[in-house]
Amino acid sequence: MINVLLITFLITLFYIAIANRMLTFIRVLALQGILLFFVVFIKLTEMSPLNLGLILIETIGFKTLAVPIFLAYILKRNNITRESEPFLPHFISLIITTSIVVITILLSNTINDKHLDKIFFVVALSTIFTGLYFIASRRKIITHVMGYMVIENGVFVLSLAVGNEMPMLVNIGIMLDIFASVLILGIFLNKIGDVFKNIDVDELVGLKDD
């Protein structure tokens, strides 16, 4: 069951690679949150209410509801066009995403470690690198935030792959950090929407050395 969920998660990455509309991008992010919740839910061996509550907040509350709603709000408020406007055609994006996944599978096959859950590791690494690729290949600033969220999802899966229980304090800290950084990024994004005409990275070239 976990494998099915994780593979679905991988497929969402391909879907993002060819997604043309910004809202689709946001919806896929929300879907990823739900998938992550079920993955953790099944993987969890002991079900303490506190632990479950935390995971529920982190995946459903935060990744599925708060961030997508917030991003959709920013999208609407700043009149960002619906097209995602990538630098490269969708077909090439798809090829690159596929090759990232293939390379991570090949890479992880060379690793032998009993502490490591391989399928989690593959999904995590491909998600992180795909996220970096999304950031590099999209023109809009808001897609950078979405790429950042994809990377965060990848890190979340990676933390499951490692299977080492992090102290609770650290877990809460991480959650707050991610929340705060997205919030801060969103606030500044709103300001950018007010100040600049287009919310494109091409606008951010004012700081120079001459």
Add this chain to the structure above:
Amino acid sequence: MTILYLAGAISIAAGLFWNRNNAINYGLLWVFLILQWTFTIFAYLHKGETDAIFFKFDALGILLLLALSIIAIPAVIHSRIYIKKHTDATVDTHSTEAEKKHTETPQSRAIYFAALVLLLMGVSAGYLTNHIAVIWIFTEITTLSASALIYHHRNKLALEGTWKYVFICAISITFVFIGILFLSLSALHAGITELSFEKLLEKSAKLDVFWLRLAFLFIFTGFTAKLGLVPMFTAGIDAKDKAPAPAGALFASVIMNLGFVGIFRFYIVVANTPLHHWANLVIGIAAFLSVFVATVYMLKVKNIKRMLAYSGIEHMGLVMLGVAAGGVGYYAAVLHVILHAFVKSSLFFQYTQLYRVFQNKSIYHLGNYFKYNTTGAIVLLLGFISATAMPPSGLFVSEFLIFRSLFEAHQIFILVLILLLLTMIIWSFGKNIFKVIFLPPVDFDDSKVAIISPWESLTQFVLLGLAVYLGLNPPAEFVHLINESIVSLKVMGI
């Protein structure tokens, strides 16, 4: 005590944030400075003790905390002056008339000082923690509070600088977290689940090398955003440029030191594993590239604030070269980091006066500073001598030791290249500084030059003097603390 300090600092920050009264603002800042110094002295008196599970008052933490607490006083004083005087100026020549009318309101002052206090708290706690995940959390707090400081002027360029800083730091901090996850895998092989530096060092022989290598790459890359090293240095430059100069002084000194602590503490662990040589190579390459990049930018930069920021990149490159070379380089690196913090922050504090005189930061439009503000010009001159490590600057000692360590590590080729690059940096730095001090400025109307009180330069003289004193005639206790902070590296017998 740490918990008390954190709670105190957070409540002071909250008080500063909600309060709009000038006198109360002033009072709260003094309370914070007293709290900061009480905590520093407490940490010094309880050296070697563990506090609140995650914190340990070790030698490196205490040294950097002392440096921070010293710099915090002028930072608060100059911020107060800055807010008071810069009521009708924005930083950019590009800004529109409407933006030029930007005035400091009680609200903008409240946000500024609350963020300043949170920043100082985050950095202090980050220095002292002995757990890699906790230093991660405090690094993130510094990013968030720094973003409020960079955005202080609320104009287009400040927004761009803030966005770039927050975004690159967010990505970097994620890298550090990925590194921590790999580290936990590596630690699992050694049978430890708790990632404190002490535990890792204790079991360093058993750590899994493959995962440790990945962990080091990610953690190192992540912390370079704070340290100001290739590859993530760009965000820091924009931040120092756009933030008000008193805050920029903190970015150029204590925050860089936080990046140093993050890398150095983990490096100590890695240095006790078979990866020592490889880690030196990674650090060495990044450090050399940093000096190179700093040289290239220093040669063409026209904005004096950015020039100072690039000089910071050069110095951190030298520090990490010292670490990579090993031997006496470790001692030199810690010494250099502390002295550099004093020198660079004093230059940034001086910059606030420079800007008030010329209302410009392009080197073309600055000049004859000696005539308009003699005391300030002397600070600038002494700061230049210190920052380029000419005797009697304290940095001369540490830089000389770094060169010695490179020589002893048989890296003559690197040493020659670095010396060549440094010559170019000194030439370019000197050309610009002497232009500002002695040559007449372009289109400058000197009929209404701001009069600067010589007393405002006092703090910079103290900081520069401190750097000379600690470099040339270090007190025995200071040397002892530095030696203690690198004691785990000396075991290697390099």
